[in-house]
Every structure is written in structure tokens, then in C-alpha cells.
Amino acid sequence: MARLKLGILISGRGSNMQALIAACREGRVDAEVRLVLSNRVDAGGLAHAKTAGIATCIVSHRDFADRAGFDAALDQALRRAGVDFVCLAGFMRLLTPGFIESWRDRMINIHPSLLPAFPGLDTHRRALEAGVKLAGCTVHFVRFETDSGPIVAQAAVPVLADDDEASLAVRVLAAEHRLYPLALRLIAEGRVQVAGERALAKAPTPPQSALLNPPD
Ligand code: GRF
Secondary structure: OOOEEEEEEEOOOOHHHHHHHHHHHOOOOOEEEEEEEEOOOOOOHHHHHHHOOOOEEEOOHHHOOOHHHHHHHHHHHHHHOOOOEEEEOOOOOOOOHHHHHHOOOOEEEEEOOOOOOOOOOOHHHHHHHHOOOEEEEEEEEOOOOOOOOOEEEEEEEEOOOOOOHHHHHHHHHHHHHHHHHHHHHHHHOOOEEEEOOEEEEOOOOOOOOOOOOOOO
16 A cells, blocks of 8 residues: 555644654654644644644635635645645544545544544533543544544543543543554555445454443
């Protein structure tokens, strides 16, 4: 499989972006980050990408009258940079069906819940309100419905009795930083196939033991 040429889309701090850049740099993922694109000038992740010597670009949604115009500009920037695979990493804009379709099965996202539970915003608050005992994160191919699409990989973490949104977010984020490079590696190695609405990965069989919370 040809080496992936990545475009990473961010809107904020970019810690998942950093995890992906590190994994590519250290040879854990056979892919090259061609472009980091942000829709916000003040995205913290831009500075890190620049320090890492990666091309960055800002396409502000405010400069466009509609979503279609914005998405066309995104698409142009990605293609101009030679990108052939897109990783959404905290990118806070809804994408149009046309854009999503043109990157079908070549665009993944990370979401901080065990999808299909708790898609959308305020994920951790809603998980705590629901009283779930396990939380986690999901890497999935992008489809039109928010945070939907074939699931590549998931990580589960316990919710602790005294968790608040911040403490849960920290635990899930640490899992995200492991999961996103792993999912991308499986894809880069050609080990993930999308069949209908499911993604199947050729990967080692995981441990069969359950993560219990509370523990027995
Ligand atoms: C992460 O929790 C990610 O799952 C979600 O947005 C957050 C982005 O964080 N989509 P960062 O910018 O990668 O630090």
C-alpha cells in the first residue's frame, strides 16, 4: 500500500494531532503529515505543527458565505498539498455531504465516547449524567451524521465515582493519544477494510477478559 499523505484538520489545542505527528515521525505509523489545517487562527496546535516543521494553513469559516464554499476551500488546500487521507482531530465544523463523499473511506475522526453512545458535544457531561461506568473513545470513518461511520477502533476506561467532566476528559484523552495512532497504523498497513457500515481490522485478538467497574 502506498504511503499515506496525511492532512490533519484541527480547531484547537491539537493534542491528538501531536500524537499522530509523533507516531509518523517515530516510524510507528508509515505515513507522512503533509498539512495541518485549522479553521481558527488561534488554534494552539498550529504552533506545535510549525515547530515540527509541518506545513500549516488556516482556512477560516468566517471568510465564506456558506458551508459549501468553506468545504471547497478545504478540499482545494488538501489536494494542493498532495493529501490523500484526512484525520479530523478536534475539528469543530460540520462538513457538507459533498466533502464527506469525496473523502469517503479516506477520512477518519476521533470522538471521546464509546460510539454510538454520546455523539456530538458535551460528551463527558452527558456520560456522567447517564451514570455510565465505562467511558472511552472511538476512531471511525466519517459519514454524514455527526460522529457516525464505520468504527475502526475503540478504547474503554472506567468512570470513577468522584469524576467530573475534567477528570474524565483527562483519562479519556490519554486513551485517545494511544488509540488514534493505532487506528491510523492499521489503516496505513492496509489492514482495515470497510464493508458497508462496518470496518474490519486484521489485528491481533484482544484479551478476552472484561473490564469491570466496579471491579470484582
Ligand atoms: C478530543 O477529545 C477529540 O476526541 C475531540 O476533540 C478533542 C480534541 O482535542 N474530537 P485535541 O485538540 O486533539 O487536544
